[in-house]
Amino acid sequence: MDIVSRGFSGRRSAEDAKLPPGQYLTTDFPVLSAGPTPHVPLDRWEFTINDGNQLLRKWDWESFRGLPSETITADLHCVTRWSKLGTAWEGVSLDTILAEVKTDASYALAHSYGDYTTNLPLKDLRNKQAWIAFRFDGKDLAPEHGGPARLLVPHLYLWKSAKWVRGITLMQQDKPGFWEGLGYHIYGDPWKEQRYSGDE
Amino acid sequence: MWRVGTVVALHDETATARTITLEVPDWPGHIAGQHVDVRVTAPDGYSAVRSYSIASAPNSDARVELTVERLPNGEVSPYLTHEVVAGDRLELRGPIGGWFVWRTEQTEPVQLIAGGSGIVPLMAMIRSRASAGNKSQFRLLYSVREPGAIFYRDELQTLSHDKCSVGVTYAYTRKSPKDWPRPPGRIDAALIATATWPSAFAPTCYVCGPTSFVEGATDLLIAFGIKRDKIRTERFGSTGERK
Numbered sequence A: 001m002d003i004v005s006r007g008f009s010g011r012r013s014a015e016d017a018k019l020p021p022g023q024y025l026t027t028d029f030p031v032l033s034a035g036p037t038p039h040v041p042l043d044r045w046e047f048t049i050n051d052g053n054q055l056l057r058k059w060d061w062e063s064f065r066g067l068p069s070e071t072i073t074a075d076l077h078c079v080t081r082w083s084k085l086g087t088a089w090e091g092v093s094l095d096t097i098l099a100e101v102k103t104d105a106s107y108a109l110a111h112s113y114g115d116y117t118t119n120l121p122l123k124d125l126r127n128k129q130a131w132i133a134f135r136f137d138g139k140d141l142a143p144e145h146g147g148p149a150r151l152l153v154p155h156l157y158l159w160k161s162a163k164w165v166r167g168i169t170l171m172q173q174d175k176p177g178f179w180e181g182l183g184y185h186i187y188g189d190p191w192k193e194q195r196y197s198g199d200e
Numbered sequence B: 001m002w003r004v005g006t007v008v009a010l011h012d013e014t015a016t017a018r019t020i021t022l023e024v025p026d027w028p029g030h031i032a033g034q035h036v037d038v039r040v041t042a043p044d045g046y047s048a049v050r051s052y053s054i055a056s057a058p059n060s061d062a063r064v065e066l067t068v069e070r071l072p073n074g075e076v077s078p079y080l081t082h083e084v085v086a087g088d089r090l091e092l093r094g095p096i097g098g099w100f101v102w103r104t105e106q107t108e109p110v111q112l113i114a115g116g117s118g119i120v121p122l123m124a125m126i127r128s129r130a131s132a133g134n135k136s137q138f139r140l141l142y143s144v145r146e147p148g149a150i151f152y153r154d155e156l157q158t159l160s161h162d163k164c165s166v167g168v169t170y171a172y173t174r175k176s177p178k179d180w181p182r183p184p185g186r187i188d189a190a191l192i193a194t195a196t197w198p199s200a201f202a203p204t205c206y207v208c209g210p211t212s213f214v215e216g217a218t219d220l221l222i223a224f225g226i227k228r229d230k231i232r233t234e235r236f237g238s239t240g241e242r243k
Helices: A014-018 A061-065 A094-098 B077-083 B116-132 B153-161 B189-195 B211-223
Strands: A046-050 A055-060 A070-077 A082-093 A107-112 A117-121 A131-136 A150-152 A165-171 B003-012 B017-023 B035-041 B047-053 B063-069 B089-096 B110-115 B138-144 B166-172 B204-210 B231-236
Touching (some): A046 A094, A070 A131, A082 A094, A094 A131, B017 B089, B047 B116, B063 B077, B110 B116, B116 B204, B116 B211, B116 B231, B153 B166, B166 B189, B204 B211, B211 B231
Parallel strands (some): B110 B138, B110 B204, B138 B166, B204 B231
Antiparallel strands (some): A046 A055, A131 A150, B003 B017, B003 B089, B035 B047, B035 B089
16 A cells, blocks of 8 residues: 655656556666776677587677677666666667577577677567667767677666676576676566566 | 564755654564565555665564665655654565675775765675674775765764774765865775775675765776675666665
């Protein structure tokens, strides 16, 4: 049962209807990171896919940028409660990245420069739901927002869209990543408000 | 799970920031550095939730202090800093966060770097150290716009006069006190070199403030030789509603 806050009227907007529960709209682009921002030179950047034992695929920046890319318009929902609507990105679809990968794995652990990790069901990376994004708003992605390239999985809370992504490990069993091991939800669907472990 | 906290005290830290002391009967306890979600609800059922850092040390008397900075265009912070009076009830969820925390079992040197209201979770660490009788070596580098923007001024002053306690260095970005040796400006390499633990001490560093502040300070720490994995950060964007 909510307690009514004496004297609070709040600010409603027409955009609220487009927001998942408990979110508010922002027009700027806040930054959330657990540590220092890595600065990754493009000539040392690489992106790999492995299954925990074996390297399956590997790209350097040039071969990665040689892959077909797409423009993406996405609504972003951060677990810290801000949402930003209609953001414009360019990136390579994970469908393209995973096209030649044969696996019976059900889960993925994305890992990043700076040692961040986050876990997702592999099916959430397929079917036009996830990208490795390298441009935001028409510009190369800034380091504080995850550049040179970040995962973009907009249907989940934004911590799943790993900044500075450098690879994906395919797994048979789910394994919590960084925030998932520190009290945040294992899946993170903003529409079900799966913020913290214990949320249904 | 939402808990109900009753406002038992209010204290203005600066012209724009207020500390709210809440009594939360079923408070499960917290660790310094954690935050809470606060929910306020209008009569028609519309509600808004924001996260605020806990300023108080873990304690056994079910009290939680939050320091809230009023944002010019904020939805919740003007309410919390202007409207709320003692006896009002607020809904809280938490404590939240298991990364940007300092535990009383820690013994290594600690470097705290705060920009503006980023001091709040770091103050919880300083208070937690004091209340636990922990003897870890603490230093605080606190960047503020001007002297009037300092939170917890008297308490920090008392602490910095006690040699066994916390070394506090202020950095003023816009306006410094009279006769202050350093002209107003952002934290720079020279200040990091004089006011923070050398990398040989292997301090754990906690940096909290606006995004650009945290980016600048962490780059300086790394250039100064601090290992990346010793640096923990918490940033807030220009909306400022943490975190």
